[in-house]
Amino acid sequence: xxxxxxxxxxxxxxxxxxxxxxxxxxxxxxxxxxxxxxxxxxxxxxxxxxxxxxxxxxxxxxxxxxxxxxxxxxxxxxxxxxxxxxxxxxxxxxxxxxxxxxxxxxxxxxxxxxxxxxxxxxxxxxxxxxxxxxxxxxxxxxxxxxxxxxxxxxxxxxxxxxxxxxxxxxxxxxxxxxxxxxxxxxxxxxxxxxx
Amino acid sequence: xxxxxxxxxxxxxxxxxxxxxxxxxxxxxxxxxxxxxxxxxxxxxxxxxxxxxxxxxxxxxxxxxxxxxxxxxxxxxxxxxxxxxxxxxxxxxxxxxxxxxxxxxxxxxxxxxxxxxxxxxxxxxxxxxxxxxxxxxxxxxxxxxxxxxxxxxxxxxxxx
Numbered sequence: 001x002x003x004x005x006x007x008x009x010x011x012x013x014x015x016x017x018x019x020x021x022x023x024x025x026x027x028x029x030x031x032x033x034x035x036x037x038x039x040x041x042x043x044x045x046x047x048x049x050x051x052x053x054x055x056x057x058x059x060x061x062x063x064x065x066x067x068x069x070x071x072x073x074x075x076x077x078x079x080x081x082x083x084x085x086x087x088x089x090x091x092x093x094x095x096x097x098x099x100x101x102x103x104x105x106x107x108x109x110x111x112x113x114x115x116x117x118x119x120x121x122x123x124x125x126x127x128x129x130x131x132x133x134x135x136x137x138x139x140x141x142x143x144x145x146x147x148x149x150x151x152x153x154x155x156x157x158x159x160x161x162x163x164x165x166x167x168x169x170x171x172x173x174x175x176x177x178x179x180x181x182x183x184x185x186x187x188x189x190x191x192x193x194x195x
Numbered sequence: 196x197x198x199x200x201x202x203x204x205x206x207x208x209x210x211x212x213x214x215x216x217x218x219x220x221x222x223x224x225x226x227x228x229x230x231x232x233x234x235x236x237x238x239x240x241x242x243x244x245x246x247x248x249x250x251x252x253x254x255x256x257x258x259x260x261x262x263x264x265x266x267x268x269x270x271x272x273x274x275x276x277x278x279x280x281x282x283x284x285x286x287x288x289x290x291x292x293x294x295x296x297x298x299x300x301x302x303x304x305x306x307x308x309x310x311x312x313x314x315x316x317x318x319x320x321x322x323x324x325x326x327x328x329x330x331x332x333x334x335x336x337x338x339x340x341x342x343x344x345x346x347x348x349x350x351x352x353x354x355x
Contacts, residue, residue, distance in 0.1 A: 181205040
């Protein structure tokens with residue numbers, strides 16, 4: 001384990017202790033540390049901004065209410081990852097059951113704001129190319145099954161090992177490998193000509 | 196580009212993710228130096244990872260994530276000592292239980308003390324007060340209070 005990992009683990013243990021005491025500022029610290037991470041996971045799976053924001057709130061409420069059940073020998077980040085992934089997948093299942101079809105935004109199917117990209121200092125042509133790439137990538141990711149997408153997010157965005165992903169999703173290491181392979185194979189076909 | 200059948204794509208994915216054990220990892224690394232097809236596949240794996248990471252990072256940085264200010268979160272955080280925390284086993288065992296036990300001991304002691312003192316000071320058994328009495332055509336009812344324990348007794352008599 002790296003030195004930075006040790007420091008992070010110690011910080012997390014201290015944070016958990018303070019959360020269990022009900023200290024409000026400890027919760028603020030938890031939110032600051034993990035909100036973007038959880039949002040990244042939720043968005044990586046749902047590809048929907050509003051849904052992802054709701055999920056992030058739900059995850060934090062869940063963590064806050066159940067912090068007493070957290071076993072201190074486990075890693076806080078792994079526990080939060082688990083809650084985030086399970087919550088995201090359950091969220092989708094709940095809404096799919098209610099509506100019986102996938103909800104898509106009607107204003108902009110790609111739901112991608114080109115304006116925000118123009119502030120990066122690149123040429124307009126670069127921005128358009130990047131915008132097209134991201135739009136296509138989003139379409140291709142949406143075609144992946146949710147369980148495959150979840151593994152892909154945890155590997156590529158969170159940089160977790162196969163063992164960690166297997167533990168979080170309660171699957172075998174071999175399953176992690178095969179789902180990643182499936183994701184890459186489908187993306188390669190879908191993105192041919194773009195990447 | 197000539198297709199290579201030496202290593203399956205899944206194996207190359209494991210290599211790209213650094214999940215292979217050292218001897219096998221080194222073998223694959225050596226093979227990639229001379230195989231265009233396999234090194235092209237590994238490069239595409241990295242390219243997808245980079246593109247996807249950039250895509251998500253852009254979204255995370257552009258989304259206005261403000262969890263603490265949401266209407267759902269504020270009351271939950273501010274309440275601090277919520278009912279769920281009061282009922283949680285650790286809090287209950289360490290704080291509530293000793294407090295409840297102490298209060299119970301005090302109450303029992305006070306009652307026992309009163310009981311004993313009442314016995315010493317006032318041995319009489321006649322009623323301390325008649326609360327009410329009703330004489331009817333069919334029956335008589337008297338409600339009175341006992342001297343020592345101040346218990347209410349309802350006395351009924353049928354008129355023959």
